[in-house]
Amino acid sequence: MYPEEIVNPMKAELTQNGFEDLDSIEKVQEFLKKEGTSLVVVNSVCGCAAGGARPGVVLSLANEKSPQNLGTVFAGFDIEATKVAREAMLPFPPSSPSVALFKDGELVHMLERHHIEGHSPQMIAENLKQAYNEFC
Template identity: 45%
Template sequence: MCGGHGPARPGVRLALENTDRRPDQLLTVFAEQDPEATARMLSYFVDIPPSDPSFVLFKDGELVFFMPRHRIETRDARAVASDLQDVFDEFCQ
C-alpha cells in the first residue's frame, strides 16, 4: 500500500503513456494552492464530497467518472493506471 498522494501522479503518467485513447484536455487543480480553482471545479459535481486526491473525467460536459481518494491511496500506481486506462478506453476517442 502507498500512503499519501504517492500513486496518483505516477498512475496518471502510466495510464497516459500506455494507451492510444486519452482525454482531449488534462487539468490539475491543487486545493491548497488555488482555492478559487478548487471551488470552481467542485461546483461541477456538487453531489460528490471533496476528495484529495481524486480523478474526474467529463465527456461532453457531463461527469462520467470519479475516482476518490480511497481508490488511489490504498493501491499502487499500476493499479490506478489500469483503472484510468479502462476509463479512457470506454470514454475517449
Template identity: 40%
Template sequence: MDFQLFMNDVVQAGRKEMTEAGYQELKSADEVDELLNKPGNTFVMINSVCGCAGGIARPSAAYMKNYEVQPDNYVTVFAGQDREATERVRSYFEGYEPSSPSFALLKDGKIQTMIERHEIEGHEPIEVVQKLEKAFDQYFK
C-alpha cells in the same frame, strides 16, 4: 527549516511534476469554466500535498499521457492552493464529495466518473493505472 517554506517546496514539486507530464494548470474559476464549457473529453487531476498524491496519484496521472485512449484535455488543479479553481472544478462533479487527490473524467463539461482518494490511497500505482485505463476505455473511446 521553516514549515511554510517546506510546504512551498512540496507544492512546487507537485505542480512541476504535473506540468512536465503535459497537464495544463487551472488556477482560476474563469479558466475552469472556459475549458469545461468547450466540447470534448477532459481528464482532471486534483493534486494535493498528501503523500498518496506524490507516491501514487501523480505518477499514475503522468502515465496516462502515454495510454492509447486520449482525452482532448489533461488539466490539474491543486487542492488547498488554487482554492478558487478547485472549488469551481468540483462544482462540475455532481454527486461526488470533495476528494484529493482524485481524478475526474468529464465529457462536454459533464462528470462521467471519478476515482476518489479512497480508491488511490493504500493502493499500488499499477492498480490505480488499471482503474484509469478502464475508465478511459469506457468513457473516452
C-alpha cells in the same frame, strides 16, 4: 494555504506531462467547457498524491485512447479554482487527491481519495485506462 515553494514541484509533476495548470476560476470554467474528453486532477500535498495519484495519472496516458484535455487544480493552494472544479464533480464529496473524467462537460468517471490511497500507480492507471477506453 500551502507555500508556493512546496506546491510548485508537485504541480510540475503534472504540468511537465501535458496538464494545464487551472489556477483560477476562469481557467477552470473555460477548461470544463471544452468539447471531447477532459481529465481533471485535484492535486494534493499528501503522500497518496505523491505515491499514487500523480504517477498513476501520468502512467494512464500511455494508452491507445486518452483524454483530449488535461487539467489540474491544487487543493489547499488554488482555493477558488479547486472549489469550482469540485462543484463540477458533484454529487461526489470533496476529495484530495481525486481524478475526474468529463465528456463534453459531463462527469463520466470519478476516482476519489479512497480509490487512490493504498493503491499502486499501476492500479490507478489501469482504472483510468478502462475509463478512457469506454469514454474517449
